[in-house]
Amino acid sequence: MAGSGHAPLRDDPNIILQVKDLEVEFPVGKGAVVHAVSGISFDVAEGETLGIVGESGCGKSTVAKSIIRLNSIKSGSVEYQGHDLAQLEAEPLRRIRPDLQMIFQDPISSLNPRRKIRDVISEGLAVWGDERGSWSRDRIEELMLAVGIDPKYGDRRAHQFSGGQCQRIGIARALALDPKVIICDEPVSALDVSVQAQVLNLLEDMKKRYGLTLLFISHDLSVVKNVSDRIIVMYLGKACEIGNADELYQNPRHPYTRALLASIPEPAPTVDPSDGDIDGELPSAITPPDGCRFNTRCQHATDICFTDEPQMQRIGDEDHYFACHHPVEVSVGL
């Protein structure tokens, strides 16, 4: 799985964020490094939702955090409005960051337990002053209403709210600085199913109302499909398949994408149950396999998969790219 190559990058004036050859490594002592992200390239158009899906350890959260430089980047570029965020000095980076907000997985621990939620939501404005963007500190109540939190509870603290309400507060906080891009890292994974749908609908509404671009990270394939225009499937620090959400689920070509779609409790109708028969466990990211990184578990692997890294290639004229030497042929749509 290799997933290197720039084929999926689009030549479109509406591209708001372009990540190119991103590499992230974390030292683990004695000279060893975890190859968390190893050369991934993608872009996001304005107003689009890009879903990133994969199992734990595939690097999806690292990609997200790298975009706003919450972890250091080894190499590669993150282009946002003419700036390379990967190279930016501290002060210019600080000035750009309000544009790029994040919503975290655990709604309760991502809110300061000692502060009133009104202050949590308006902290960004306290830092940047009222002149920035469309919200101001005296309009926080409007913002709370927009996400479905009654402003009369503004003096309460995080522990007095349920998980779903805390995630609404997290969304309000992310919106307060008028961001262009919001990165949502597993925003509904900690929520019960009945509340999950409320939060997903809220994200869709906020996206429309405030013209947002979303990066949506989740391990739940159904959730990702529901919110995304385009989806990247990641495995061990590489992208294996990128494409339009409906097209990708309709005609999954990469054996790993198919394995995921076949492994969920109610498998997608477009794959065969036997596609889910992948062996073993995720290999170590400290010593990832040569060639295609999926070769240790792939049913279709041959010699070439152990020596040559497959490059991203396009399928016809579709917005659909994969990196595999032995893509699974599908009967429809080709």
Place this chain on the structure above:
Amino acid sequence: MSEPQLSVRDLSVRFPTTRGVVRALNGVSFDLEKGQMLGIVGESGSGKSVTAKTLMNLLPRTAEIEGEVTFEGKDVRALAASGQKHFWGVEMTMVFQDPMTSLNPVKKCGEQIAETLRYHMGRSRRDALAEAEDLLGQVGLPDPAKRVDQYPHELSGGLRQRVVIAMALACEPSLLIADEPTTAVDVTVQRHLLNLLDKLREERGMSMILITHDLGVARGRCDDVAVMYAGRIVERSNTENLFSDSRHPYTDALLRSIPRIDQPSHTRLDPIPGRPPELINPPEQCAYAPRCRFAQADCMEAVPESQGVKGMHEFACFHPANTDRGREALASNVAAGETAAGLPVTGYAGGGT
């Protein structure tokens, strides 16, 4: 009809707290036939895990328990009172959600399994270790001879959960309770673990209770499914029926609120309004009524009894979905613009309309 293997009658559990009494279970009754796989689904706080822990005698001493639990003719709660040691962990065992916290981090995997065998079955240390290795092979751990000498932190999440399963199976239980066994693992691993549990259950003729919040998991694996809400079983049926012809408005709404993989992206979801009820001093009414699009005046006055065909399809609702009574209730609420509980209703695609 033969006696069911497990019979739970009117089980109620209360926890006194400083804020008041939490009514965690409110009259739970169900039967389990030998060899059957029963799924219990529900959201957090619905009482799924409390049910399991009551069966396993794992509740804290402060818990006030009422009701009867009969397992293969034995009164389980009397066993608890008499300090019966070799029942839990032998005849009835449990697998927990998080394999890291249910394993001892400073003991080798083999030792932990052997410990069970030595304590309950009186095996010698050497025999128990040999048996542990054999069990690890049965649950599909590659290279079991090496694994017996490894510590839990040396194994991945999926392998650890297999060790926990091996431990639960060591004394050949006739009922295995699995409480969210695959919630902490990835989908590819989840599939392997559920396949393994299925296989072991068949080989050993074991019964199983699978507790999960994931309706998909329950649908794919269980013979019967019970849906819990606010400490009650609100619907129970064979799996196919429950998903194709649900009666309780909560089940119906739950099924509609989940994003489906076969729907196009950006399909608008139909969430359940509101949030789960408080379990401290709940009013004498249907617990779901405040969130229910079918709610009528009678739902606000009494708790509905279970109705339907016992052992086939039971549900606790005055105005069940997919029935004439339910359709009438929904239509009158849509016409009025709100339910008896004051929930605005503008229209609803569910419930057989």
